Amino acid sequence: MEGEGLYDGLDAVEVDFGVWSPGVDYVSGWREARVAADRLNRALLAAGFELSELRASATTTGEGHGVVRLAGWPTVVVRLARCLELAARNPDGGAA
Known part of the structure; x- marks a missing residue:
């Protein structure tokens, strides 16, 4: 009807990534x-x-909370994991 909003009368709208x-x-x-x-x-x-x-990308939950998703090629994610593991073993960056 004219004058009604797109979502009037609806509890939720389904979209590609959720509701x-x-x-x-x-x-x-x-x-x-x-x-x-x-x-x-x-x-x-x-x-x-x-x-x-x-790459990291931004999205939200169904409740409107922000979410950062990290997606990548498996071999590159393994490389990132190695970097993080090394950083965790040496948190001061090698400083004396």
Whole structure:
């Protein structure tokens, strides 16, 4: 009907990645996740990773909480895991 919103009368709307509920602030959660994903992507680039092989991306939960997802080629994820394992063994970066 004219004048009705797209989601009027609906409890939730299914989308590709889950369900959107009217009245939930998904944008704020996504923005927070986007800032974190951008920071992680810059760190990955600085560590020599290619974003075409390993990338963080922002999304939200059904409740509007921000989520950062990391996706990459398995061999590149193994390389990242090795880097993190080495950093965990040497948390001070080798400083005396």
